[in-house]
Amino acid sequence: MTSKENQGMEVSEKRAIEPTAGEPTRQGIMYTPQVDIIEDPEAITLYADLPGVKRDDVVIDVREGVLSLSATVAPLPGNWQPLYREYQVGGYERRFNLGDRIDTEKIAAKLENGVLRLTLPKAESQKPRKIKVI
Amino acid sequence: MALIRWREGTDLFSQLDRMQREVASLMGAFRPWTGNDFATFRPEVYPPLNIYDNGEAFVVRAEVPGVDPKSLEIEATGDTLTLRGERTVAEAGPKASYHRREREAGEFRRSLTLPKPVDSSKVVANCDSGVLELQLPYAEEAKRRKITVKSA
Numbered sequence: 001m002t003s004k005e006n007q008g009m010e011v012s013e014k015r016a017i018e019p020t021a022g023e024p025t026r027q028g029i030m031y032t033p034q035v036d037i038i039e040d041p042e043a044i045t046l047y048a049d050l051p052g053v054k055r056d057d058v059v060i061d062v063r064e065g066v067l068s069l070s071a072t073v074a075p076l077p078g079n080w081q082p083l084y085r086e087y088q089v090g091g092y093e094r095r096f097n098l099g100d101r102i103d104t105e106k107i108a109a110k111l112e113n114g115v116l117r118l119t120l121p122k123a124e125s126q127k128p129r130k131i132k133v134i
Numbered sequence: 135m136a137l138i139r140w141r142e143g144t145d146l147f148s149q150l151d152r153m154q155r156e157v158a159s160l161m162g163a164f165r166p167w168t169g170n171d172f173a174t175f176r177p178e179v180y181p182p183l184n185i186y187d188n189g190e191a192f193v194v195r196a197e198v199p200g201v202d203p204k205s206l207e208i209e210a211t212g213d214t215l216t217l218r219g220e221r222t223v224a225e226a227g228p229k230a231s232y233h234r235r236e237r238e239a240g241e242f243r244r245s246l247t248l249p250k251p252v253d254s255s256k257v258v259a260n261c262d263s264g265v266l267e268l269q270l271p272y273a274e275e276a277k278r279r280k281i282t283v284k285s286a
Contacts, residue, residue: 009180009221009240036223036237040230047224049237051197051264080186080193083249086177087184087197114199114264117224 014087029090033069033116037096041128044102044120050092051114058116062104067096069116101126180242181217181266191271192248199264200237206261210254210270216245217266251275 015032033048046067050058053071061068072091098120106121154175177183183196198206200221207218223239226232252270260267 009238009242011177011180011182012236012238013176013182034236035234037233038224038226038230039233040227044233045224047200047237049199049264051199054263076186076195077188080188082184082186083192084183084185085174086182088174111263113201113203113261114197 014090016088016090017093029088030093031090032094033071033092035094041122043122044098046096046116046118046120048092048094048116048118049114050111050116052089053092053111053114053116055111058109058111060107060109060118062098062102062107065098067098067118067120069094069118071116179244180221180238181244183244183246185246185248188269191269192252194246194266194268194270196266197264198261198266200239201261201264201266203261203266206259206266208257208259208268210252210257210268212254212273213248213251214245215248215252215268215270216243218243 012034016029017032018030033050035049036047038045038047048069050071052073054074057073058069058071061070070091070093073089076089101123102120103123108119110117181196181198181201183194186193186195194215196217198219198221200223201219202222205220207216209216209218218241220241221239223237248270251273253273256271258269260269
């Protein structure tokens with residue numbers, strides 16, 4: 001009841017979205033996953049929160065410089081009576097423009113504890129290079 | 135304030151909480167039931183959670199992506215449940231820069247009161263794919279019992 005009992009991180013509500021790549025056939029809500037995107041000299045790494053998503057239910061597609069992420073979540077058992085709800089369950093979808101500086105052949109993805117880590121290595125020609133003056 | 139109470143408290147906040155729940159459930163009554171359209175409350179404390187009743191137990195589910203299941207500490211006493219844990223996110227190294235930084239990190243602690251006492255010795259916790267699921271069977275004394283009337 002006091003702030004001592006509950007403390008810590010800020011909560012951000014899930015943002016529902018209209019699917020961009022056509023409506024899914026199965027009825028349901030789609031959400032924008034929250035992401036961190038970090039660029040270093042070698043690669044761009046994307047971390048996306050996808051709670052409840054299993055490995056086989058993630059679709060990652062890179063085409064014409066556009067990265068599309070989509071994921072589905074299995075529905076809950078139907079006989080559970082909801083008593084209190086702070087979040088809704090639904091799939092995830094988000095797209096990013098990458099341009100053509102990614103080596104699409106070497107993209108790697110890993111899903112751990114509901115977080116997708118996507119490593120997008122830069123194309124050789126895009127990596128920073130030190131030029132030696134002779 | 136963010137502690138969820140089912141029992142009516144005497145303080146102003148729990149009264150407001152109860153009013154908010156009642157208004158939301160009234161609003162919900164005017165909408166068709168689609169199973170996914172139950173009134174949703176704005177979470178005020180991490181992690182956002184849902185509570186269900188499966189007939190034998192309360193099921194508490196929380197979305198905790200990026201939380202190492204080993205960092206979770208769960209305590210159930212009577213009708214009170216406390217969750218504690220820590221969420222970590224990857225930090226950019228010295229040669230890296232952020233394009234987007236939307237994910238929060240830190241320690242969290244959340245307490246809630248369940249509608250009736252649970253048997254804390256039978257609580258099962260499972261954390262899979264970033265979703266924590268707790269099964270909290272009702273305490274024996276809280277279970278519905280049929281009472282046979284004896285006659286002489």
